[in-house]
Amino acid sequence: MNPEPAATTPPTLHWASLTHSGSRKPRNDDSLIAFASNPGGAQNLEARGSRSLERQDLVFAVSDGMGGGNAGDLASALLLEKMAEIIPETFKIAGSGFFPDCLGHLTEAIRSVHEHINAAAVCDKTRGMGATLALAWFSPENLYLANVGDSRIYLSRQGKLEQLSRDHTTAWGQWKRGEIHEIQYRTHPRRSALYEVIGGGHQNVSPHFAAVPFHPGDRFLVCSDGLIDGVWERHIAEALATPQTPEETAAKLLDRAVRNSGVDDTSLIVIHVDPPAANTGK
Numbered sequence: 001m002n003p004e005p006a007a008t009t010p011p012t013l014h015w016a017s018l019t020h021s022g023s024r025k026p027r028n029d030d031s032l033i034a035f036a037s038n039p040g041g042a043q044n045l046e047a048r049g050s051r052s053l054e055r056q057d058l059v060f061a062v063s064d065g066m067g068g069g070n071a072g073d074l075a076s077a078l079l080l081e082k083m084a085e086i087i088p089e090t091f092k093i094a095g096s097g098f099f100p101d102c103l104g105h106l107t108e109a110i111r112s113v114h115e116h117i118n119a120a121a122v123c124d125k126t127r128g129m130g131a132t133l134a135l136a137w138f139s140p141e142n143l144y145l146a147n148v149g150d151s152r153i154y155l156s157r158q159g160k161l162e163q164l165s166r167d168h169t170t171a172w173g174q175w176k177r178g179e180i181h182e183i184q185y186r187t188h189p190r191r192s193a194l195y196e197v198i199g200g201g202h203q204n205v206s207p208h209f210a211a212v213p214f215h216p217g218d219r220f221l222v223c224s225d226g227l228i229d230g231v232w233e234r235h236i237a238e239a240l241a242t243p244q245t246p247e248e249t250a251a252k253l254l255d256r257a258v259r260n261s262g263v264d265d266t267s268l269i270v271i272h273v274d275p276p277a278a279n280t281g282k
Contacts, residue, residue: 010053010140011216012274015060016246017047018254019267022226029065029072030224030267033080034058037137039091042084048247050274053140059087060269061135062151064224067128067200075117075129075199082113087137102137102144103209110146110198110207117199130200133207134165134222136271143212143220148205149194152228154221155212156240161233166208168196182233192225218273221253226266230257246270 021028034045038056045051051058063079065072086109090102110133121127132149145153147165150172155162166172169192175185185191198205214220219240231239231253239253250270257266 012050012052013058013138014050014246014272014274015048015269016250017060017267017269018250020226020254020258020262020265022262022264022266024263027070027073028265029076030062030226030265031065031073031076031080031131032060032062032222032267032269033084034060034269035084037088037091039088041088044084053138057087057090057140058138059084059135060138060220060222060271061133062222062224062267062269063134063198064132064149064151064226064265064267065129066132066197067130071121071126071129072131074120074126075131078117078120079113079131079133079198082116083109083133083135086112102139102142103211106135106137106144106146106209107207110148110205114198114202114205118201121199121201128201130197130202132194132224133198134224136220136222138214138271141213143214145210145212146207148196148198148207150192150225150228152221152223152225154223154236154240155214156219156221156237157215158217159237159241161237161240164210164212168194168208170195186232214273216273219249220271220273221268222271223253223268224264224266226261226264227253227257227268229264230259230261230266240270246272 036043036056063076065076132151134151137144150167153165171188171191
């Protein structure tokens with residue numbers, strides 16, 4: 001008689017986050033957040049730590065604020081604060097006996113936040129304020145991601161790097177289609193000209209969404225464009241493939257980015273996926 005396969009528990013995620021204010025101005029317009037989403041709502045997490053996905057989802061996000069005079073930091077903070085309020089509602093949906101559509105929920109959440117930020121931009125100081133978003137939502141089954149603008153999400157699997165997000169710029173599209181090389185993209189005069197942003201006075205927003213299965217040993221990076229200013233794709237690939245802790249990887253990438261550029265605000269979150277532990281039932 002064949003033994004039953006060993007039951008497994010959901011994996012543990014290890015993460016570390018860092019942010020650095022650029023030399024262009026004293027205020028940091030980037031915001032980042034890590035929170036556990038469960039039936040009780042959102043629980044903000046520390047800048048580095050470890051949590052199992054057994055009884056909660058884990059969400060990591062970076063936002064880069066812009067526009068609105070001096071209100072870029074307000075826009076990015078408001079965006080992440082509202083996402084932390086809305087995402088845990090999926091547990092209420094599940095508790096009512098319905099299977100939550102996580103990507104549909106993200107779509108509605110971003111639409112609601114987009115309207116909220118535009119509604120808050122009612123004076124000269126805040127008019128036109130907006131923000132990018134790169135959000136990674138880990139459930140026991142899948143990673144659900146959403147991005148708007150040029151904040152990014154990367155996956156490193158068995159040493160191979162893949163950008164899961166999409167930059168909402170024409171120059172990025174040209175690079176990814178092979179029309180220009182990376183060095184041409186990095187020096188493109190309209191590299192930072194975004195055609196999608198949350199808020200910013202735009203009537204609508206069209207985010208990029210995806211559901212991605214994750215595996216033991218996967219490593220993820222969520223970052224603002226300030227990091228990309230100072231590191232190339234090969235630097236990210238090397239850093240994420242090197243056997244070291246999330247804290248060491250984050251520090252290495254931030255240090256290189258600031259030394260090579262450091263003009264823009266730079267924020268990043270590095271996440272490692274642990275193998276699930278086998279439960280033999282003994």
